Amino acid sequence: MKVLxxxxxxxxxxxxxAVADxxxxxxxxxxxxxEFANLRAEDFDPRLPVDDEPDWDDPDKVYSAEVLAEQARIVRNQAIAxxxxxxxWSVPATTKGWIDRVWNNGWAYGARKLKLQSALLIGTASAGPETYAKRGYDEAMRVQINTGMMEYCGIPRSHLELMYDVMENDATRHTLLERARQLGATWF
Known part of the structure; x- marks a missing residue:
């Protein structure tokens, strides 16, 4: 399977x-x-310009060259991570802006949906699971990301894996890196 x-x-x-590796x-x-997409190193602009603004009256709108290139990258893959x-309690602004610009009306939602089979999201967190559970941050993130983004755009299977306590110690980080490797080997 090809995975972006x-x-x-x-x-x-x-x-x-290191988690990505x-x-x-x-x-x-x-x-x-x-296929590796490093949004920061590639200098992706997360701001939504007028050219890439959703047009609710035109599901066939042609977006900017930058967005079309990103959409082509998605299309040549079967899954996304x-x-x-x-x-x-969310993804960074660059990721959110990438989704805002690239997963656009008529392409990822609305008249057409993404054709990706699955999505895996790995978020590294400095706090522990008890901090997230205390106020329901973990569940709020799952609803926002899995339901509000992935499912809404037609991805039938998605999973948010929160990697807690990444600042704890080397043993914790080693365990988390092994978990990331295991997810890559088994989740898709």
């Missing part, structure tokens, strides 16, 4: 970057073909 791995972190050499190693070990740090 969308990475969003200011530093490629971060722990989040482990995920891709797992994908390759299972015979999948990952996101690797990102959790900021303010």
């Amino acid at each position: 791995v969308v990475f969003d972190h200011p530093r490629r050499d971060s722990f989040c970057g 482990s995920l891709m190693a797992g994908l390759r070990s299972a015979g999948h073909l990952p 996101f690797v990102f740090p959790v900021w303010w």
